[in-house]
Amino acid sequence: MTDLPDLLPASLPVIDPAERAGYADHPPRLGFFTDTSVCIGCKACEVACKEWNAVPDDGLLLTGMSYDNTEQLSATTWRHVAFIEQIGSRGDGPPGPDGSPGRLPGAADGWPGAADGTRWLMASDVCKHCSESACLDVCPTGALMRTEFGTVVVQEDICNGCGNCVSACPFGVIARAETDGGAHKCTLCYDRIGDGLTPACAKACPTESIQFGPVDELRDRARERVGELHESGVTQARLYLDNPQDGIGGGGAFFLLLDEPEVYGLPPDPVVTTRDLPRMWRHTAAAAAGLAVAAFAACLHGARERS
Amino acid sequence: MSDGGPARRGGGPGRAGRGGEEPVVPRARPDSYYGRPVLKEPVWEAENVASYLFFGGLAGASSLLAAFAQLTGNRELPTVSKVAAAGAIGLSVAALVRDLGRPARFLNMLRVFKVTSPMSVGSWLLSGYGPAAGAAAALAVTGKLPRAGAAATAAAAALGCGVSTYTAALICDTAVPAWHDGHREMPFLFAGSAASAAGGLGLLAVRPEHSREAARFAVLGAAAELTAKSLMMRRLGAASEPYQTGRAGKLMETGEVLAATGLAGAVLSGRNRVIAGLAGAALLAGSVLTRFGVFEAGRASARDPKYTVAPQRERLAHAAAAVRPDT
Numbered sequence: 034m035t036d037l038p039d040l041l042p043a044s045l046p047v048i049d050p051a052e053r054a055g056y057a058d059h060p061p062r063l064g065f066f067t068d069t070s071v072c073i074g075c076k077a078c079e080v081a082c083k084e085w086n087a088v089p090d091d092g093l094l095l096t097g098m099s100y101d102n103t104e105q106l107s108a109t110t111w112r113h114v115a116f117i118e119q120i121g122s123r124g125d126g127p128p129g130p131d132g133s134p135g136r137l138p139g140a141a142d143g144w145p146g147a148a149d150g151t152r153w154l155m156a157s158d159v160c161k162h163c164s165e166s167a168c169l170d171v172c173p174t175g176a177l178m179r180t181e182f183g184t185v186v187v188q189e190d191i192c193n194g195c196g197n198c199v200s201a202c203p204f205g206v207i208a209r210a211e212t213d214g215g216a217h218k219c220t221l222c223y224d225r226i227g228d229g230l231t232p233a234c235a236k237a238c239p240t241e242s243i244q245f246g247p248v249d250e251l252r253d254r255a256r257e258r259v260g261e262l263h264e265s266g267v268t269q270a271r272l273y274l275d276n277p278q279d280g281i282g283g284g285g286a287f288f289l290l291l292d293e294p295e296v297y298g299l300p301p302d303p304v305v306t307t308r309d310l311p312r313m314w315r316h317t318a319a320a321a322a323g324l325a326v327a328a329f330a331a332c333l334h335g336a337r338e339r340s
Numbered sequence: 341m342s343d344g345g346p347a348r349r350g351g352g353p354g355r356a357g358r359g360g361e362e363p364v365v366p367r368a369r370p371d372s373y374y375g376r377p378v379l380k381e382p383v384w385e386a387e388n389v390a391s392y393l394f395f396g397g398l399a400g401a402s403s404l405l406a407a408f409a410q411l412t413g414n415r416e417l418p419t420v421s422k423v424a425a426a427g428a429i430g431l432s433v434a435a436l437v438r439d440l441g442r443p444a445r446f447l448n449m450l451r452v453f454k455v456t457s458p459m460s461v462g463s464w465l466l467s468g469y470g471p472a473a474g475a476a477a478a479l480a481v482t483g484k485l486p487r488a489g490a491a492a493t494a495a496a497a498a499l500g501c502g503v504s505t506y507t508a509a510l511i512c513d514t515a516v517p518a519w520h521d522g523h524r525e526m527p528f529l530f531a532g533s534a535a536s537a538a539g540g541l542g543l544l545a546v547r548p549e550h551s552r553e554a555a556r557f558a559v560l561g562a563a564a565e566l567t568a569k570s571l572m573m574r575r576l577g578a579a580s581e582p583y584q585t586g587r588a589g590k591l592m593e594t595g596e597v598l599a600a601t602g603l604a605g606a607v608l609s610g611r612n613r614v615i616a617g618l619a620g621a622a623l624l625a626g627s628v629l630t631r632f633g634v635f636e637a638g639r640a641s642a643r644d645p646k647y648t649v650a651p652q653r654e655r656l657a658h659a660a661a662a663v664r665p666d667t
Contacts, residue, residue: 205377
């Protein structure tokens with residue numbers, strides 16, 4: 034997977050989600066590029082997000098698994114910094130795309146901490162603001178909507194807490210709050226970007242690991258960055274969700290990772306469920322028709338019995 | 341590829357302090373983030389949403405059975421099936437509303453109509469079906485306005501087809517691996533389970549000489565349910581694990597035994613009231629357990645990251661093999 038960016042043609046047909054949602058004249062699509070190679074795990078993004086959006090706290094709990102005590106994105110956590118400690122020999126890594134024997138990257142590539150085969154991975158996760166959003170598709174109330182910036186937000190005054198979006202999200206991002214019963218997630222600071230401000234997390238990030246801007250520009254910048262890293266020997270760097278032809282039409286928020294996505298708790302090849310919905314409806318219609326035929330057949334004989 | 345994806349390799353999440361052999365700081369499994377799920381487990385409660393799946397199926401299929409039985413001259417079964425349909429749909433909607441995070445906003449379901457949202461389609465179906473089923477039952481019991489009664493019966497039957505099957509699209513149109521991956525067979529499984537329940541109720545509540553239609557409907561339904569289930573398990577292969585292990589596995593298996601027993605009983609009951617009643621009860625119970633089993637399997641598959649990661653890894657490996665045919 035490390036050479037995936039090189040396999041991509043230079044220009045791809047790109048879904049314009051805002052246009053598809055009916056915005057005739059709209060500003061450029063805005064999003065995040067999270068470059069985890071410079072993340073220091075400070076969690077300033079988590080705090081800034083909570084402060085700006087007035088999201089309730091999650092309590093002080095120690096997970097005991099790593100320095101990550103936030104654990105996951107939730108209704109009350111819209112930025113989550115994952116922390117992964119990889120210790121010791123890594124001969125048991127996943128096999129390379131060409132079938133080469135598995136070797137987790139880092140052991141002999143000059144990465145800090147590589148001498149004893151130990152490294153720390155840190156990554157700030159967030160809603161992906163998919164080009165094809167399952168949460169938005171399945172929402173029965175229209176509470177989830179596409180903004181003019183191509184982002185996805187929940188209208189809190191409309192959501193009735195049905196929970197359908199929670200099961201539909203391929204990343205486990207959106208969740209229902211115990212407190213008010215409604216679904217909540219990152220808004221990409223809809224109330225800031227409309228006024229030309231940077232979202233709180235990106236503003237607070239001290240290392241520019243979280244970069245905010247027009248998605249087109251961010252994609253170019255991300256490809257440049259991954260090229261730089263490859264040149265300097267960090268061959269395990271790869272982009273995640275930057276490809277407009279992937280299973281979600283590309284993310285409005287995408288990432289530069291230093292290991293397989295699943296190591297960070299991300300699905301390696303997510304596909305929006307609604308791509309299969311036409312087939313589901315066809316099969317449902319066939320089953321409904323079959324049910325009617327079965328009822329008819331079951332009763333047809335009854336008339337003969339009585340006659 | 342030989343090991344079937346990275347998720348098969350790891351052991352448990354390996355948290356510190358368990359068993360005493362783990363290092364103080366546990367190693368991250370290469371296949372997941374400390375064993376944490378990738379997906380959020382469905383927030384739906386089994387007692388609400390699995391019941392809603394069952395009652396919706398029972399209601400819709402009962403309306404169909406009532407309409408055709410009435411058309412062909414049965415004088416007892418239609419009324420019983422109509423009352424059952426009205427009662428079941430009431431319970432179904434109540435369970436659905438109870439499960440909402442904000443029940444007072446139930447009517448927001450009718451703010452928009454979206455074909456991309458099975459729940460939206462279902463809400464509109466229910467709001468048409470509910471009153472029709474209620475009117476059909478009330479007019480059948482009171483014997484008033486026979487023409488309006490016939491119209492309500494026909495409307496309930498037509499909408500009932502959708503009511504008893506759309507819930508398959510509802511749960512399959514999610515990222516939950518066991519549900520989504522079963523989307524080809526699930527509508528047939530649900531339709532079969534619905535017919536089995538509606539027929540079973542007829543067998544249980546109506547004298548055998550008037551319940552032969554119900555028996556035949558139940559037999560067709562249970563046969564369809566068992567066939568769809570076995571086709572689904574075969575196509576899913578290794579991914580059928582959530583349906584075959586743990587709580588879900590027990591529910592599915594017991595449901596299958598009950599459906600098969602009920603099927604045999606319905607065929608053999610003849611004019612024997614006791615056997616017909618027992619067969620009907622077994623079919624109803626089988627349908628309930630199957631719905632709860634499907635529901636639990638989905639939850640289990642969302643909880644364990646391997647069900648999310650392994651199939652996606654396999655898909656990527658296939659794609660990579662297609663790009664490089666030499667490997």
